Amino acid sequence: MGIVISIANQKGGVGKTTTAINLASSLSYVDKRVLLIDLDYQANATTCLGINRGSFEYSVFDCLANDVAIEKAILHTDSPLIDVLPARTMVEGIEEKIITNTNRDFILHTKLKDIKDHFDYVLIDCPPSLGFVTINAMVASDGIIIPVQCEFLAMDGLTQLLNIIRMVQGKKKVNMETLTVFGVLLTMLDTRSNAGYQVINEVKTYFGEKVFQTIIPRNVSCSNATFYGVPVTEFSPKSKSSLSYRQLAKEVIMRHDET
Ligand SMILES: Nc1ncnc2c1ncn2[C@@H]1O[C@H](COP(=O)(O)OP(=O)(O)OP(=O)(O)O)[C@@H](O)[C@H]1O
Ligand SMILES: [Mg+2]
Numbered sequence: 370m371g372i373v374i375s376i377a378n379q380k381g382g383v384g385k386t387t388t389a390i391n392l393a394s395s396l397s398y399v400d401k402r403v404l405l406i407d408l409d410y411q412a413n414a415t416t417c418l419g420i421n422r423g424s425f426e427y428s429v430f431d432c433l434a435n436d437v438a439i440e441k442a443i444l445h446t447d448s449p450l451i452d453v454l455p456a457r458t459m460v461e462g463i464e465e466k467i468i469t470n471t472n473r474d475f476i477l478h479t480k481l482k483d484i485k486d487h488f489d490y491v492l493i494d495c496p497p498s499l500g501f502v503t504i505n506a507m508v509a510s511d512g513i514i515i516p517v518q519c520e521f522l523a524m525d526g527l528t529q530l531l532n533i534i535r536m537v538q539g540k541k542k543v544n545m546e547t548l549t550v551f552g553v554l555l556t557m558l559d560t561r562s563n564a565g566y567q568v569i570n571e572v573k574t575y576f577g578e579k580v581f582q583t584i585i586p587r588n589v590s591c592s593n594a595t596f597y598g599v600p601v602t603e604f605s606p607k608s609k610s611s612l613s614y615r616q617l618a619k620e621v622i623m624r625h626d627e628t
Contacts, residue, residue, distance in 0.1 A: 395618035512551030
């Protein structure tokens with residue numbers, strides 16, 4: 370059965386998209402079929418999977434706002450095991466369009482139902498906000514991965530994020546469904562400074578076992594890969610960040626198998 374995992378944190382630049390594309394790539398290396406849903410108007414994940422923004426007809430936002438079937442919008446990527454539901458930049462007015470839909474928080478959930486079992490993992494790259502789009506992602510998900518950057522004020526905003534998760538858990542309970550914090554991922558650790566290790570302690574004290582053992586180091590290959598628009602697992606397979614993402618994929622599979 371396919372599992373749907375949102376990668377969410379309303380804080381910008383914490384490594385959501387980097388995690389989404391590299392986890393997708395690393396899962397595909399161990400023969401898992403992955404659908405990556407790019408729910409961010411910036412469309413970074415779409416680009417990083419080699420999809421030219423002008424090359425497709427429908428984006429995920431057409432599925433949410435214009436009732437386009439999800440199958441019509443899914444694209445194959447260079448990797449035979451990874452499909453993508455792409456985003457498009459500059460979509461205006463989607464929230465106004467959908468605000469009148471009484472079932473608006475469940476649109477993605479309903480649309481994913483029929484196709485999620487075609488995949489082992491459906492990963493959703495969320496935008497840096499807690500608006501309607503992120504709530505749709507959470508309602509459609511079984512679990513959430515929260516990337517937390519190992520930097521000053523890392524925990525800022527997490528209470529608000531956890532409150533939204535609790536609110537969505539309540540919505541899903543009505544349908545006898547659950548939403549878990551699948552894991553908290555520490556990202557961009559600068560191993561040369563003490564500050565990062567303080568954040569690790571703080572986050573582990575708060576989230577305990579939920580924190581993945583894998584910690585993603587800050588690594589120049591990772592930012593270079595973003596610059597060239599490819600996953601670091603392909604750009605520099607032997608780099609520290611690439612190896613950590615492959616380790617993370619193993620941990621994700623283990624956690625999923627345990628549930
Ligand atoms: N481990 C890492 N080492 C070095 N740079 C990194 C690492 N992870 C991410 N980055 C860089 O940090 C920046 C932000 O990462 P990313 O886009 O993944 O964050 P995000 O949470 O998706 O941001 P947004 O909130 O804008 O969607 C990018 O330029 C990316 O290349
Ligand atoms: Mg992003």
